[in-house]
Amino acid sequence: MNSFKHLFEPRSVAVVGVSDDAARPGSQTVRALLKNGFAGQIYPVNPKYEQFEGLKCYPAVDQIDGPVDLVVIGVPAKGVLAVLEQSAAKKIPFAVVLSGGFRESGPEGIELEKKMLAIARESGMRIIGPNCLGFANIHSNVYAAFGSITREPKLKVGSVSLVTQSGGFGYSLALGCAAAGVGFRHVIATGNETDIDTVQLIDALLDDPETEIIVAYIEGTRDGRALLDVGRRALAAGKPVLLWKGGVTEQGARAAASHTASLTGSYDFYRALFKQTGIVEIREIHEAVDFLKALAGAKYPSGGGVGVMGVSGGSAIVFADAGEPEGLSLCDLSESTQARLKDVVPNIGAVHNPIDLTAGYFSAANREKLKAAVLATLDDPSVHSVCINLATTGNAGSVAAAEVLAGIASEAGKPVLVFSSAPADQIAPALEIFDRARIPVLPSPSRAARAIAMLKRYGEAKMKLTGSAHALEADDAGARTNGLSDAIKKGSLSEIESKEILAAAGIPVTKDVIVEGVDGALFDTLKGPLVVKIVSPDIPHKTEVGGVKVGLRTREELESSIAEVLENARTHAPAARIEGVLVSEMVRGGFELIAGVVNDEVFGPVVVVGAGGIYTELLRDSACRLAPFDVKTAREMVDELQCRRIMDGARGSAALDVEAVAQALSALSRFAWDNRGIVKEVDVNPLFVLTQGVVAADALIIPSTTGNA
The missing domain is CATH 3.30.470.20 (ATP-grasp fold, B domain)
Incomplete structure (x- = not known):
């Protein structure tokens, strides 16, 4: 965060492009800074005005008579470069370019972006945008932004930071979370990401001690390896990253000679990265809300066993249906656990899993019994998390349950989640208790199940972090397998060269012999049945040219097959370099x-x-x-x-x-x-x-x- 300190915590902000037109981005930025009580200096810039909103208005950035930490630019695209050059000359370290009309608009816009980046690189200035809504530092009232970020409702202060490539959709995500009570620290829209990108901002936010969880929306990244490193750093720091990847249906386009490349698309690579870093993928706004609530408790189940207890049998069934595909199970409770439960659960209830507490159980009169029942369930070694189904329990019962669970959750090492479908306004006091205790309350049992499954996966990722794949990357980046460099000098590699190199790398290969022409004597030295294949660096798919024969069991079959694949290759690929024919022992079974x-x-x-x-x-x-x-x-x-x-x-x-x-x-x-x-x-x-x-x-x-x- 240190390198971006005065970006997110500027002592002074210049805003270029203010106007009496309230719709202009610069005008919205100044008014948002004033309305929200920004404590630093504000310098409006427009040569047409002497004052703007009671502040002195400057004709140009380079005529501002004080130091500036951040310049916010809201002029048309053709005027942006001049403003950036003035800002660079004044040694302003950071710029937010709200203006559109860059690479999203065509070739001229692409050239403008290139020149913008050149100014940044030459001067050392760092730029967010262009074509973005800007950012808001909620806790310090910094609104270097326009549009929805500056409008009501104002986000409440919290420990979640959001980075989004799409300002409009990203802020929709923020509002959805805010409506569920989530508070924010930073909300940053990055737009075209000419300079500063989402991955760099996530990395910076990991160093912010007040940011506990990061949410991101991306459509793509220029550097997947940087995202891999940031994801692992976040996992090591105990700061979960929730990431929504847009554009997942677009397959990676590759003109590839190998079968392997056709098996995957670019989204597969993102999903692999998520699994290797503990990054939590989200696909819905409500999913972000659920996962943020669940992660706030920072408790992770060590297994998939869940103790489900409450007053609704149907809720337990729905939980089980959603949980099983996610690796959860309603585990069997030990006899000692069931004995403890029998002392506090009505006779008409059930002490196996799910635990039926019966209607009306959640009440002030049953506080001690509920406490004993929950503790008995948490103590069972097969139980790794607990879901309490309040279902439609009203305010009095919900408050009683909340007070009991709040006292238990603070000491429990296992996560406790609650399902409640009662209207929020009817059980508001209970929800406040749950919120203070960081006990997530989910509106359906299936969403509770998926939240627990996410906690399980994240906990497993944290356990795997120490000492495995991450350490593999710390070796000599220049190491190469012997023989590969020399072979590559010739261009393409043949099958036999490829197999020799892979064998040296530790991958077992078949026993092979290469011949230049018909050689029946091989039949006596190799164990049949045999396979023959044309050897050519110019024919990657041998079967397509009739270059493969399998299951050869006699000398005559071997000789005729060698001759046939040579003839087929010369006929169907006359320009190909033919290095010979590979004769291999055929692998059987498996x-x-x-x-x-x-x-x-x-x-x-x-x-x-x-x-x-x-x-x-x-x-x-x-x-x-x-x-x-x-x-x-x-x-x-x-x-x-x-x-x-x-x-x-x-x-x-x-x-x-x-x-x-x-x-x-x-x-x-x-x-x-x-x-x-x-x-x-x-x-x-x-x-x-x-x-x-x-x-x-x-x-x-x-x-x-x-x-x-």
Whole structure:
């Protein structure tokens, strides 16, 4: 936060573009600063006015007679560069450009943005915008903004900071949260992000001691690795980041030679990043509200067992229906727990899970019984969190429950959540008690279930942070696999070269021999059945040119197949360089996966694994993670696959070596990261999973055209 201290806490603000027209952005900014009681100096700028709103109005920024920390610019786009140049000459460190008409408007706007960035880089000035609503520092009454951010209702002060690329929608998100009682510290709209972007602002807010949780809306980022680092830093700092990614249906467009790249889109990479950092994805405004409430307590369940207790059996059923797909369960309570519950639950109730407290239980007369029941449930080792279903309980009963739970929650190490569908105005006193105790109250049992599941995932991410994948990135960034640089100098790599390199990286491959022509003698040195494949760096998809023959069991089949794939390649790809024919021992049994690497321009190397063979197009079943990562993360990838159950042994068949898959994926991630500057893609197809080990039957490494070996 230190580098942006005088951006968010300016001692003086110049506002360029004020006018008697109340709709002008600059006019709105000055009026918002005055109305909200900004304590610093305000310098309106417009040569047409001597005064504005009772303040001296200056003809230009460079004629202001005092130091300026922040300049807010609301003039038409064609006048912005001149204002920035004056501001740079005056050594103003920060600017917010509210004006539109930049890259969103076409080629001329793109050039304006380039010149704007050049001014910033040359002078050291930092810029938010252009084409943004600006920002508001709620606790210090700084409103460097216009539009909805400056209008009523005023957000209440709190510990949540919001960063949004879309000012209008982002502020809708803020208002939705505010209506549910969430208070804010900073609200920042970044617009085109010519200079300062969302990731940099999240990073700065992590250093703000008063910001406890960060909410962000993004449509994209220029640097996925920076977001990865910020997400991990946030997790280590214990400051949850809730992120809404817009534009998730747009698939990443890649002209790729590998099968691997076609398995994923850019949104998959964001989701992988979320899983590797603990960033909490949100997809609805109410979801942001629920998760903010749940995270405020900073308590995370160590497992999926939930004790559900209350006065509505239907609510428990709905909770279970929503919770099971999220990894939650209404766990079995121990006999000792049930014995404790029998002492305080009416005979017509139930002491198994869900715990039926019966109608009318929440009352002042039952305070001690409720306390005993909740403590007994929390003490059960199978219970990792508790949901109290108040349902339609009225004010008196809700207040009694709130007072009991507030006393328990402060000492409990497990999260306690409440479901209440009673109108907020009818149980307002209870809601105030819950709020002070940081006990989230959700309006439906399914939303309570999803909030608990989110807490579980976030807690698991915190546990995984120490000592695993994060440490992998601290190595020598220039490390490369032996032999790769020399091979890449020739351009593309053949299959046999690719497999040799991957074998050196720790990925098992098939036994192969390359021949230049028909060679039947190989039949006596290799174990059949055999496979023959054309070897050419110019033919990535061999089957499409008839360059593959499988299941060869005789010398005659081997000889004729070698001749046939050579003829097919020359016929269908006459310009291709033919290096020979690869003869391999055919892998039998097991299950086919596809594994590989896509070196994305935003996220860097990403490892992908998916179902292979006939399931590739049928299931579209894949998982991915940003490289590098450890074996534990690789196991999680495999566990996400629909085909995972097949590898456990389907219909009496033997279980396959999933651990070997994880080790191979981790090794592939290490290889991808070490060679990120020179490898564009890797395709291992198929990767056979056997009862013992894995083996890559085919592989292709595609060099980066920009990499230099």
